[in-house]
Amino acid sequence: MTTPATITPSSAGFEHEALFYRDDETFLAGLLPFVREGLARGEDVLVAEPADRAAVLREGLGADAAAVRWLDMGAVGANPARIIGLWADALDAAGAAGRRLRGVGEPAWPGRHEAEFAECRLHELLLNTAFDGGPPWQLLCPYDQARLPRAVRTGALQSHPVVSTPEHRRPSTAFHREAAAAAFGTALHQPADGVLRGNYGPDDVQATRRTVVSFARSVGLTTEQGQLLELAASELLANSLAHGGGSGTVSLWATKDAAVVEFRDEGRIPDPLVGRLAPRPDAPGGHGLYAVNQLCDLVQVRSSAEGTTVRITTWR
Amino acid sequence: MRGHGSVTELPQAAAADHLCWVHDDDDDAAFGSAVRAFLAGGLDRGERLLCVGERAISALDGAEGRLGDVDGLRAAGVLETMTVAEAYAATGALAVDRQRAFYAAATQRARADGYRGLRVVAEVTELAADPGTVDELVRWEHAADEFIASGSGMSAMCAYRGDLAAATLGDALAAHPTTHAPDHLSPWRLFFDEHGLALAGSVDTFTADRLAALLAGTPTGERAVLDLGDLEFVDVAGCRVLAGWAASLRARGVSLEIRGASRLMQRVWHVLGLDELAPVAFTGARG
Numbered sequence: 001m002t003t004p005a006t007i008t009p010s011s012a013g014f015e016h017e018a019l020f021y022r023d024d025e026t027f028l029a030g031l032l033p034f035v036r037e038g039l040a041r042g043e044d045v046l047v048a049e050p051a052d053r054a055a056v057l058r059e060g061l062g063a064d065a066a067a068v069r070w071l072d073m074g075a076v077g078a079n080p081a082r083i084i085g086l087w088a089d090a091l092d093a094a095g096a097a098g099r100r101l102r103g104v105g106e107p108a109w110p111g112r113h114e115a116e117f118a119e120c121r122l123h124e125l126l127l128n129t130a131f132d133g134g135p136p137w138q139l140l141c142p143y144d145q146a147r148l149p150r151a152v153r154t155g156a157l158q159s160h161p162v163v164s165t166p167e168h169r170r171p172s173t174a175f176h177r178e179a180a181a182a183a184f185g186t187a188l189h190q191p192a193d194g195v196l197r198g199n200y201g202p203d204d205v206q207a208t209r210r211t212v213v214s215f216a217r218s219v220g221l222t223t224e225q226g227q228l229l230e231l232a233a234s235e236l237l238a239n240s241l242a243h244g245g246g247s248g249t250v251s252l253w254a255t256k257d258a259a260v261v262e263f264r265d266e267g268r269i270p271d272p273l274v275g276r277l278a279p280r281p282d283a284p285g286g287h288g289l290y291a292v293n294q295l296c297d298l299v300q301v302r303s304s305a306e307g308t309t310v311r312i313t314t315w316r
Numbered sequence: 317m318r319g320h321g322s323v324t325e326l327p328q329a330a331a332a333d334h335l336c337w338v339h340d341d342d343d344d345a346a347f348g349s350a351v352r353a354f355l356a357g358g359l360d361r362g363e364r365l366l367c368v369g370e371r372a373i374s375a376l377d378g379a380e381g382r383l384g385d386v387d388g389l390r391a392a393g394v395l396e397t398m399t400v401a402e403a404y405a406a407t408g409a410l411a412v413d414r415q416r417a418f419y420a421a422a423t424q425r426a427r428a429d430g431y432r433g434l435r436v437v438a439e440v441t442e443l444a445a446d447p448g449t450v451d452e453l454v455r456w457e458h459a460a461d462e463f464i465a466s467g468s469g470m471s472a473m474c475a476y477r478g479d480l481a482a483a484t485l486g487d488a489l490a491a492h493p494t495t496h497a498p499d500h501l502s503p504w505r506l507f508f509d510e511h512g513l514a515l516a517g518s519v520d521t522f523t524a525d526r527l528a529a530l531l532a533g534t535p536t537g538e539r540a541v542l543d544l545g546d547l548e549f550v551d552v553a554g555c556r557v558l559a560g561w562a563a564s565l566r567a568r569g570v571s572l573e574i575r576g577a578s579r580l581m582q583r584v585w586h587v588l589g590l591d592e593l594a595p596v597a598f599t600g601a602r603g
Binding site for chain 1: 551556583
């Protein structure tokens with residue numbers, strides 16, 4: 001066991017730690033001291049947990065629960081690409097009030113889809129990209145050791161510089177600072193068959209939008225889901241045409257529980273945090289992908305020298 | 317809401333017609349018969365007729381159509397003709413306020429003389445082709461629509477030749493509720509109806525600047541109302557143009573009510589924090 005002081009001196013910047021728990025007891029044993037320490041120090045304590053985990057923690061905290069700000073991770077973290085923006089806002093608000101921020105965030109709860117777990121992993125990696133070098137704050141990310149797939153647990157070791165259980169706290173030997181950029185540049189797994197593909201250019205925006213709408217209808221999405229996909233397609237097409245070399249490929253396919261629309265082009269997005277932080281209302285750009293992230297069920301962005309892929313999944 | 321959309325045939329004449337007709341210069345017969353039929357519809361309604369522009373005037377004498385004895389109509393004061401220079405440049409450089417005063421006076425004279433209103437055909441290609449006048453012309457088209465929709469008694473067919481720049485035709489078409497332009501796509505239309513402004517069709521990032529330019533010249537009172545009940549699609553760029561307009565209205569002390577916005581549009585508005593730019597009252601939301 002390593003003492004906390006040898007890992008990261010307090011107030012050294014962003015402290016990002018994974019907490020492995022086995023059951024409610026170890027969940028509380030890890031979180032109660034963390035939350036209460038933050039409250040005792042007068043920090044802004046924000047807990048983003050799915051509803052069932054939040055209920056356990058609330059009960060464990062008793063009267064202290066009232067001093068904590070709660071977010072339903074099941075809603076705000078449905079698309080993990082929304083979460084960094086929330087922490088950024090909370091960090092700004094705490095800073096403006098002259099307080100430190102302390103967060104609990106559990107995006108990778110058991111039972112999520114594989115594609116969601118992939119985005120949770122990228123999100124956890126990108127937290128370091130987003131907050132390293134900024135104001136000091138602490139984020140503790142609980143992982144259910146008993147019920148999560150092995151790949152998800154391994155991913156947590158890679159994305160958190162510090163890992164702990166209620167008994168142990170140590171630096172993660174699997175953590176690499178370069179892993180975020182590598183994950184952002186790694187191509188998404190492609191489906192083997194059943195994919196509808198078409199190329200688009202500057203004159204195909206309306207036609208592509210219509211194709212997406214009729215695809216949404218054909219796979220049984222609701223009218224509202226179809227409208228949202230049409231909007232998302234419009235935003236991604238506009239970005240792709242402006243920054244992706246003027247043309248690209250749209251792919252459409254259905255899985256047993258989702259409809260998927262994917263845009264690929266030869267452009268490269270240098271910033272892996274693209275679309276995750278709220279642009280100022282009067283900023284000239286960046287609104288399209290941010291809105292798509294906020295509104296769609298799951299958005300996956302990958303970009304490298306090979307090109308850029310944006311994949312939108314709609315659960316049905 | 318006032319009738320709107322793109323048409324292939326000339327619609328039945330009605331009050332407050334404001335039609336943009338893009339014509340092929342080679343196809344004299346079709347344009348000529350549209351001009352005569354538009355004016356003949358005004359005769360049936362008891363309106364005085366004004367025909368502006370050589371290209372439109374030359375269409376009056378065509379055989380086909382119900383206009384009848386053109387010389388007799390002229391002599392009786394029912395039909396007047398003017399060159400573009402006479403109608404648009406007689407009082408100096410083209411300016412929205414002067415155009416409005418000119419047509420308001422002509423419409424009032426027609427009504428004072430016992431007509432139901434004034435029906436105008438104006439072939440304004442030369443103004444649209446001139447870089448010095450095209451922007452003011454488009455602003456005037458938008459302002460004219462407000463005058464026409466206000467119950468003034470004026471109706472108009474604004475004719476443009478189809479070989480004008482596509483962007484120019486797009487600007488002109490967007491400022492009319494009704495359009496006839498077989499070869500030119502007009503994805504949306506901004507026009508006035510009895511309650512205020514209406515935006516119909518499909519607005520995206522590729523035409524958002526055009527919307528911003530039109531809205532910048534929109535005449536409003538102390539309250540502005542924008543009806544989106546027939547807006548089929550709007551993207552983030554379109555929402556941001558509307559929010560920017562709301563902010564500029566607010567700076568002038570004008571409040572904005574947006575009617576019939578889709579739920580999706582309101583969600584976009586919210587997630588982008590556009591309500592922080594300017595407060596907008598959303599009413600009558602639809603799915």
